[in-house]
Amino acid sequence: MREFLLFLLAVSAASSRxxxxxxxxxxxxxGDLRFAICSRAFFTQLPARxxxxxxxxxxxxxxxxxxxxxxxxKNRKLRVLFLQNNNISVVEDGAFLHLExxxxxxxSRNQISALGKGFSVGLTFLRELQLAHNSLSTLDSTxxxxxxxxxxxxxxxxxxxxxxxxxxxxMSSLRHLHLEGNxxxxxxxxxxxxxxxxxxxxxAGNHINETQVGVxxxxxxxxxxxxxxxxxxxxxxKTFLSIHTYSTHILLEGNPWNCDCxxxxxxRKLRSIQRLFLDDYSNLTCGNPAILRNxxxxxxxxxxxxxETVTVLIITVTVVITVLAAMLMGERKRKKKKKxxxxxxxxxxxxxxxx
Ligand SMILES: *[C@@H]1O[C@H](CO)[C@@H](O)[C@H](O)[C@H]1NC(C)=O
Ligand SMILES: *[C@@H]1O[C@H](CO)[C@@H](O)[C@H](O)[C@H]1NC(C)=O
Ligand SMILES: *[C@@H]1O[C@H](CO)[C@@H](O)[C@H](O)[C@H]1NC(C)=O
Numbered sequence: 001m002r003e004f005l006l007f008l009l010a011v012s013a014a015s016s017r018x019x020x021x022x023x024x025x026x027x028x029x030x031g032d033l034r035f036a037i038c039s040r041a042f043f044t045q046l047p048a049r050x051x052x053x054x055x056x057x058x059x060x061x062x063x064x065x066x067x068x069x070x071x072x073x074k075n076r077k078l079r080v081l082f083l084q085n086n087n088i089s090v091v092e093d094g095a096f097l098h099l100e101x102x103x104x105x106x107x108s109r110n111q112i113s114a115l116g117k118g119f120s121v122g123l124t125f126l127r128e129l130q131l132a133h134n135s136l137s138t139l140d141s142t143x144x145x146x147x148x149x150x151x152x153x154x155x156x157x158x159x160x161x162x163x164x165x166x167x168x169x170x171m172s173s174l175r176h177l178h179l180e181g182n183x184x185x186x187x188x189x190x191x192x193x194x195x196x197x198x199x200x201x202x203x204a205g206n207h208i209n210e211t212q213v214g215v216x217x218x219x220x221x222x223x224x225x226x227x228x229x230x231x232x233x234x235x236x237x238k239t240f241l242s243i244h245t246y247s248t249h250i251l252l253e254g255n256p257w258n259c260d261c262x263x264x265x266x267x268r269k270l271r272s273i274q275r276l277f278l279d280d281y282s283n284l285t286c287g288n289p290a291i292l293r294n295x296x297x298x299x300x301x302x303x304x305x306x307x308e309t310v311t312v313l314i315i316t317v318t319v320v321i322t323v324l325a326a327m328l329m330g331e332r333k334r335k336k337k338k339k340x341x342x343x344x345x346x347x348x349x350x351x352x353x354x355x
Contacts, residue, residue: 024049038062039082050075058082060106069094069118077101084108084130093118099126106130108154117142120170125149132178133157139167147171154178156202163191173197180204180226189214202226204251209233217242228280229254233287237266240276253280256287259297261305267297 023029026041033053043062050057052074060082069092072078079101088110096102099122112134123129124146136158144150147170160182168174172194184206192198198219208230216225222245232255240250257263271278286292292300 046071053077055079055101059086061085063087066090066092067095068092070097071095073098075099080104082106084110086110088112091115091119094121095119097122099123102126104128104130108132108134110134112136114138115140115143117145119143120146123147128152130154131158136160137183138162138164140164141166141169144168145170148173150174152176152178155182157181159183161185165190166194168192169194171195175221176200176202178202179206182206184208185231186210186212187215188212189217191215193218195219197221200224200226203230204228204254205230207231211235211239213238214242215239217244220244222248224249224251226251227255228252231256233258234263235266237269240270241273243276245275247275247277249277249279251280252278253283253285255284257284257297258288259286259292259295259300259304260289263297264301264304267301 023036024038024041024047026043027036027038027047029036033051035056036050036054037056037058038047039058040061041059043059043064045064046059046067050072054075055077057075057078057080062085064083064086065088067083067088067090072081072095076098078099081099081102081104084106085108088107089112091107091112093116096105096119102123103126105123105126105128108130109132112131113136115136117140120126120143126147127149129147129150129152132154133156136155137160139155139160139162141164144153144167147153150171151173153171153174153176156178157180160179161184163184165188168177168191174195175197177195177198177200180202181204184203185208187203187208187210189212192201192215195201196218199221201216201219201222201224204226205228208227209232211227211232213236216222216239219225222243225243225248228251232252234257267278267281270276271281282296282298284297286295286297286300
């Protein structure tokens with residue numbers, strides 16, 4: 001009966017374009033109820049009667065605060081769900097249960113500070129998840145457990161400090177991971193371990209000062225690694241050597257590099273690796289020592305090892321001089337001895353001639 005009614009409504013919706021009977025005040029419904037655009041409708045909660053035929057639902061720019069469990073269990077045909085720019089602070093476990101066709105979910109610009117372990121239940125076929133500009137501080141190992149098909153994850157502009165091991169463990173299809181503008185300080189090996197399809201890893205604008213040697217090793221499809229505007233003072237050659245890809249572009253500008261001979265050596269070696277491209281190398285600047293602050297690494301890099309070269313030179317010269325001196329002394333002694341011998345021999349001769 002209900003389906004039949006909806007069918008009738010659908011027919012009427014097709015004939016009268018804009019506000020149809022069922023369409024909640026503030027919504028604009030099109031295309032046989034497949035599109036419901038309810039943006040800027042001053043909703044403080046989810047509308048009660050979203051038709052089951054809706055595939056595209058735009059609820060952006062409202063004041064919705066809570067997404068209760070099973071909110072969309074009558075909307076199983078949803079493909080795109082926009083909830084950005086609301087006031088959402090609570091997403092209950094199982095909120096998106098049964099959304100087997102959902103491909104894109106936008107929850108960006110809300111107040112979400114935590115995701116429960118049931119957050120991703122029912123989102124097995126989701127391709128794109130936008131969670132930028134929320135208040136997440138930790139990525140829990142269970143929150144994203146069911147996102148097997150996810151290709152794009154945008155977590156930029158949160159307060160993420162901690163990424164638990166296995167947070168991304170379900171995401172073997174993920175291609176783009178955006179973590180820029182968070183508060184990460186270190187990257188521990190293992191956090192990216194299942195991301196073998198990942199092409200773009202954006203970590204710009206964090207507080208990263210340490211990267212464990214094996215952290216990028218599992219990322220065998222990575223084409224772009226953005227580490228710009230962090231707090232890196234140095235890097236281990238092995239961290240980047242372990243990136244086994246066909247070709248990877250790496251961005252490193254805006255870090256306070258400690259410009260010394262070690263750094264110069266690491267970069268010289270890195271730049272000689274054919275598959276790695278340090279695109280912004282010419283923009284890297286020194287943070288330390290104070291005398292070199294804000295100088296470009298390319299301006300000073302030929303001089304960074306000079307002090308060391310000079311030391312080596314001094315040592316070499318000293319050694320050479322010592323050796324030479326020793327040899328000369330030896331030679332002199334030998335000559336003296338010879339002379340003395342000569343004289344004594346002559347003396348003996350003259351003694352003889354005295355007779
Ligand atoms: C946002 O939600 C909080 C409760 O989570 C509420 O106190 C506040 O008034 C809401 N703000 C707006 C603008 O609706
Ligand atoms: C991530 O989300 C922010 C905020 O919505 C947006 O400005 C940015 O373009 C998004 N990035 C990607 C790659 O989707
Ligand atoms: C270097 O910095 C300049 C100025 O900030 C910018 O325009 C340019 O794109 C940067 N170059 C690279 C290779 O990133």
